[in-house]
Structures are given as C-alpha cells and as structure tokens.
Amino acid sequence: MSTWWNENVPAFVVVGRVNAGKSATLATLLEVDDDAVLRVSPTPGETTRVQALPVIYDGEEWIRFLDTPGFQQPLEAMREIRRLAGSREPGLEDLRVFVESRSEDFPDETRLLEPVLKGAGVLYVVDPAKPLRDEFLAEIEILRWSGRPRLALLNPQADAAPYLESWREKLGTAFNLTRTFDAHGAKYEERRKLMLALLHIEERHADRIGRVLEAMDAEWAQRREEAAEALVDFLEKALTLRSSDGIDERDEGVPARKERKRQALVEEYFQKLAEMESACLEKWLRIYRHHLIEADADPVRHRGLDLATEETWRKYGLNRWQLALAGAGVGAAAGAAFDLGVGVHSLGAGTVVGALGGGTAAFLKGGKLPELKVDFGGARLKAGEGRALVVGPPASPNFPWVLLDSMLVRYAAMLERAHGRRDRARLDAAAGASRVRELAGGPRAILQKWFTSCLKGKPDRSREPEVFRVLLVLLGGSENGGE
Numbered sequence: 001m002s003t004w005w006n007e008n009v010p011a012f013v014v015v016g017r018v019n020a021g022k023s024a025t026l027a028t029l030l031e032v033d034d035d036a037v038l039r040v041s042p043t044p045g046e047t048t049r050v051q052a053l054p055v056i057y058d059g060e061e062w063i064r065f066l067d068t069p070g071f072q073q074p075l076e077a078m079r080e081i082r083r084l085a086g087s088r089e090p091g092l093e094d095l096r097v098f099v100e101s102r103s104e105d106f107p108d109e110t111r112l113l114e115p116v117l118k119g120a121g122v123l124y125v126v127d128p129a130k131p132l133r134d135e136f137l138a139e140i141e142i143l144r145w146s147g148r149p150r151l152a153l154l155n156p157q158a159d160a161a162p163y164l165e166s167w168r169e170k171l172g173t174a175f176n177l178t179r180t181f182d183a184h185g186a187k188y189e190e191r192r193k194l195m196l197a198l199l200h201i202e203e204r205h206a207d208r209i210g211r212v213l214e215a216m217d218a219e220w221a222q223r224r225e226e227a228a229e230a231l232v233d234f235l236e237k238a239l240t241l242r243s244s245d246g247i248d249e250r251d252e253g254v255p256a257r258k259e260r261k262r263q264a265l266v267e268e269y270f271q272k273l274a275e276m277e278s279a280c281l282e283k284w285l286r287i288y289r290h291h292l293i294e295a296d297a298d299p300v301r302h303r304g305l306d307l308a309t310e311e312t313w314r315k316y317g318l319n320r321w322q323l324a325l326a327g328a329g330v331g332a333a334a335g336a337a338f339d340l341g342v343g344v345h346s347l348g349a350g351t352v353v354g355a356l357g358g359g360t361a362a363f364l365k366g367g368k369l370p371e372l373k374v375d376f377g378g379a380r381l382k383a384g385e386g387r388a389l390v391v392g393p394p395a396s397p398n399f400p401w402v403l404l405d406s407m408l409v410r411y412a413a414m415l416e417r418a419h420g421r422r423d424r425a426r427l428d429a430a431a432g433a434s435r436v437r438e439l440a441g442g443p444r445a446i447l448q449k450w451f452t453s454c455l456k457g458k459p460d461r462s463r464e465p466e467v468f469r470v471l472l473v474l475l476g477g478s479e480n481g482g483e
C-alpha cells in the first residue's frame, strides 16, 4: 500500500522536469516555507519518492497534492510506451503496462505515473525560459496519453522567456488549461486562481475544491482581522509609551548629568518602541506562516524604522496639509474638498491657517524632524524624592502616522513574499510608498482623534472599533499593492 494514496481524497500530482519548480510551486500554493516539510532545492535528485501534501481545513482533508521527482528520461520512456502500444495510439492501459513492467529502467517515470494511473489530476510545471526541446515534447505526449484532467503551469524563472509563445501553443493542444504561476512571486490572488483552475479542469471534484476555496477566503479574511487587532494593540502601546527616571538635586545642579540621563532615557525609549514593533511584526509573521523572514532583529540600532532620519519623515506619514486637517479635526466635509484637489493655494495660506484653528500648530510642526518631548515636571513623587524626567513621545504630530506607515509598508512586503522561496529576508520599512497619504479625510480624522487620545496617555477605547475598521481597510489596500 502506498502511503501517499487515499481513495477518498482527490489528488493532483505535480510533474515536470527536475528543477522546473514543482516543489516551489507547491510550497507557495500551500504556504510551506520549511524545507523539512517540502524541499525546494537547486540540487537535482533530492526528491526521490512521491510525497503527499494534504490540504486540511476544519480537521478534514479535502484534497491533496503529490510532489514527485519529475521526469528523467522522457524521450526513452515515450519510445518504450510507443513500442508497448504497437501500432495503436498509446493510452492509459499502455502507461499501466509500462509502469508494471519497466520500473527498473524508468524509476522516476514510473513513480510519477503511478498516481496518474490511480486517478490523480495532473499539474505539469514548466519553465518557459527553456527552449521547447524534444524531451519536453515527449513529456507532454506521455501526459496527453493518460487522458487525465491536466493543467499546465508556466513558472517563469527568469524575466525573459523567448520561447513563451511556442510553449503556449504546444501546451494549448495537449492540456485542458494553461496558467502562469510564479513560484517565487505568486500572492494570494494568484494562489486562489490556481485553485480555481483545478476546479475547472476536474469537475468531478468541484464540490471539494469549492470547499477549499471558501475555506481559503474565510481564513484570509480572518488573518487580516487578526493582523489589524495586533496593529491596534501595537499603536496603543507605542503611542502611550514613556520612559522616565527620577532626578535629584545633583542632577538639577549639574546640567551635564541631567543631559546624560536624558540621553539614556531617549535610548531606552527607542529601544522599547522597537521591541513593540518587533512583537507586532512577529505576530504577523506567525499569522501568515512565515518562518524565514526576520522582524527587526536589532532593536538597539532600530533599523526597521529609523525615526531619526529626515528621509523617513519626508516619505512617510501625512503630508503637511493632511496633517493640518487631521489635527484640526476637519473630517469628511472639508477634508474631502482637499482630497478632491480644490487646492489650498487658491484659498490663500492665511485663510486656511485661520480656518484650521487647533490644527495650525500641527501644520507648522508637521514637516520638522521629531523632537522627543521631554517633560521635567511629571507627576511629583513622594516628598523628598525629587522630580521625574519623562521622555516620549516625539513631539512631531506626524509621529503616529509615520509609525503606522512603517508598519503598513512592512505588512505589504510580508505579503509580497512567496513561501516557495528559501532565502532569508528582512522586512524593510523603507520599501514602498506611503499608504496613509491615500486615506480619505473621514478615516484620517477617525485615526487622528484616537492617536491624540493615546499620545495623551489616555487611549479612547470607545473609538477602537472604528479605528479597527479603518486599519482593516488600510491592511487590505496594502495587500493589493496600495490600491
């Protein structure tokens, strides 16, 4: 009895040339980034047997995929099958005779044909950067003889694919469907489309594949909600963060001592902030099943979001006008006018600043580098113990927006990453454009009000549900390349 076959579970066997990207395709489709579970490797011959990869939702295995070593001698195998068939056009029965009688000379071909004989659908992976040589034509021919439902997958491993059209033409005649699937780059939408293609070619199992699609969608929506929840949690913690230390008369008397204490608190502040960021990123990586991506590994140097660089503050967060409007609590109505491009210039700066009221300060400070708020008063400690030095949060009104942007950019980078890759990666906070600048006035005002409450150290919990909804939309936008 083979361990990879189960009568009750529809199977799709993945075939193709060694190194075509069969394992990488499955790894990306099924989100497996662990070589111990599914080996993706440039060294041929590492998969020597058929390996089952079950698709399980709600405790039930709906379908399974079978990874194979791939074709080794397709031309010779094709000739042998032809010989066995004699004068007839070869068919499934001839493949059966071939598998039963010729496994010693053709171990790889018989291994990949066994599941086909048992009734598995076929996924044929090719790299269209390779010329369509006779070996490939032989593979295509053998698979066509099987008569099984079959899908051809073009997995372009390089940018240029000069033979793409000849591949398409040939595959079009021998397969039910041809699809492109970048094993190193496919995102959720493409994974979903591949699953849908299987449903189209194998209608006998449409029910079960349909259930898989529903479960995938439900799980994807749920993951985004969990990610948004983690983000609300992070922002609240980050914006209320303070570092503090007591100061006594000696500190008061010696400015250099006080300055040293302040510096130490600034460092501590940023370190804690980075730890909070890492914790949120790690939660996301767990939710999206990534093990080869590192969250920020070096909180001390704060590589992920270097708040101290001017570059960061030009690129991320709101622009000056958005910030002014958000700070003034100008929401849907006036905000919409600006979003539509009615234009601040036509109004004259004086008028605008006048109209902004409380937002003016925000506007004036918006473009500056963050200065860490230093608070000498703090709460008075017990008599005789002196006063407290409190550091944080940065005074720039753009601070929460830059922070949020840096998280959204990394969320998008995480979702860009295909599980079929086996190199290590680090999420880069400076890759990609600002996402918060795309926000409309209404949601911007919702976030600003909540940010302000957090910055004051009194997070307004009653606003959390709407904040959660705005963040959910922002995360969704980041998944689709910021649309």
Ligand SMILES: Nc1nc2c(ncn2[C@@H]2O[C@H](COP(=O)(O)OP(=O)(O)O)[C@@H](O)[C@H]2O)c(=O)[nH]1
Residues within 6 Å of the ligand: 016, 017, 018, 019, 020, 021, 022, 023, 024, 025, 039, 040, 041, 042, 043, 069, 070, 155, 156, 157, 158, 182, 183, 184, 185, 421, 422
């Ligand atoms: N750049 C790039 N490399 C790929 C792609 N698909 C597979 N590879 C690489 O090609 C090699 C063989 O891939 P693998 O999936 O193990 O091939 P298999 O023998 O068909 O299972 C590995 O080093 C992969 O990382 C791709 O789409 N793009």
Ligand SMILES: [Mg+2]
Residues within 6 Å of the ligand: 022, 023, 024, 039, 040, 047, 067, 068, 069
């Ligand atoms: Mg493989």
